[in-house]
Amino acid sequence: MQPDGSLEVENTVRGVLRDVLGLSAERVAEFREDTPLFGALPELDSLAVAGVLTELEDRLGILIEDDEVDGEMLESFGALARFAAAKALG
Amino acid sequence: MIDSYDWAGGREAMMRFGPDTGPVVVAALPLFEEANRTRSFVVTILRLLAARGIAGALPDLPGQGESMLPTHRTSLLKMQDAFNFACDTFDRDGRACYALGIRSGALLDTLAPVAGRWHFAPMLGEKLLRELKRTAIAADPQRTDLDAPILGGDTPIEIAGNLLSPALLAELPTARPAPHARIVRLVTDSADAVLKVEGSPLWRRAEPDNDPALATLLADDIAAWIRACAS
Numbered sequence: 001m002q003p004d005g006s007l008e009v010e011n012t013v014r015g016v017l018r019d020v021l022g023l024s025a026e027r028v029a030e031f032r033e034d035t036p037l038f039g040a041l042p043e044l045d046s047l048a049v050a051g052v053l054t055e056l057e058d059r060l061g062i063l064i065e066d067d068e069v070d071g072e073m074l075e076s077f078g079a080l081a082r083f084a085a086a087k088a089l090g
Numbered sequence: 091m092i093d094s095y096d097w098a099g100g101r102e103a104m105m106r107f108g109p110d111t112g113p114v115v116v117a118a119l120p121l122f123e124e125a126n127r128t129r130s131f132v133v134t135i136l137r138l139l140a141a142r143g144i145a146g147a148l149p150d151l152p153g154q155g156e157s158m159l160p161t162h163r164t165s166l167l168k169m170q171d172a173f174n175f176a177c178d179t180f181d182r183d184g185r186a187c188y189a190l191g192i193r194s195g196a197l198l199d200t201l202a203p204v205a206g207r208w209h210f211a212p213m214l215g216e217k218l219l220r221e222l223k224r225t226a227i228a229a230d231p232q233r234t235d236l237d238a239p240i241l242g243g244d245t246p247i248e249i250a251g252n253l254l255s256p257a258l259l260a261e262l263p264t265a266r267p268a269p270h271a272r273i274v275r276l277v278t279d280s281a282d283a284v285l286k287v288e289g290s291p292l293w294r295r296a297e298p299d300n301d302p303a304l305a306t307l308l309a310d311d312i313a314a315w316i317r318a319c320a321s
Contacts, residue, residue: 054220
């Protein structure tokens with residue numbers, strides 16, 4: 001299933017964070033645009049970041065180059081969702 | 091029951107489940123860390139198959155589990171060869187073997203003349219190599235020793251605390267699952283599959299986990315597929 005809208009991409013990002021980091025569905029449902037991620041979620045260490053990116057690739061059918069990955073895109077839930085939507089929706 | 095089998099490089103342990111007659115599902119765990127994350131899940135599937143009257147086996151492949159061969163000395167070819175020998179122990183008794191491969195485990199049944207292959211979330215070796223490089227760089231952003239020419243050497247390559255085989259890493263770019271397998275994936279996976287199932291990707295979890303509901307669904311699918319193959 002290829003998400004065809006940004007809300008779908010956002011939900012895909014929530015699902016990835018839930019499944020890769022082992023967070024509860026309730027917890028990821030509360031994530032807002034400005035919810036801080038990297039440095040704020042103890043589950044999201046640098047190895048988990050690799051898993052999150054790879055799982056996003058599988059679910060959205062996209063390819064993320066390592067030089068596209070920076071601190072900014074992982075700063076908040078909104079930033080990660082925007083990055084994913086730009087990749088998936090073009 | 092814990093059994094064993096012999097291959098060209100020695101003897102390895104093999105867990106066996108279910109009846110002593112009829113078809114056997116021989117399972118291959120994914121490579122590297124994902125083997126630990128999926129082992130109890132695969133054992134659950136094999137136990138559920140046994141409860142459905144279908145035998146199962148989970149061989150330790152060279153460099154995996156209790157194998158005497160160090161992880162960094164194995165290769166895809168050795169693992170594929172050993173998988174073939176594991177199947178052979180059943181083949182000799184006239185029992186049909188079916189391969190079960192999960193994730194990169196789907197790369198390990200290519201040499202075995204099995205009656206059918208069932209793959210859950212299979213992947214190309216190339217993709218696995220990309221994931222490994224990403225993990226290595228996440229652990230150490232200064233890392234530059236993972237490029238192709240170096241992978242052919244003899245020195246074990248350390249990624250996130252594990253010593254990996256340079257021979258195996260060099261084989262990954264061209265490794266792909268055998269064609270004509272029955273491919274099942276999670277509903278969240280965008281790649282093609284004949285069946286998509288609800289569940290979570292246990293191979294991503296840092297802590298090993300299990301998913302009995304998903305295991306039941308997959309065991310039902312495998313049992314129905316084997317009945318269809320045999321008829």
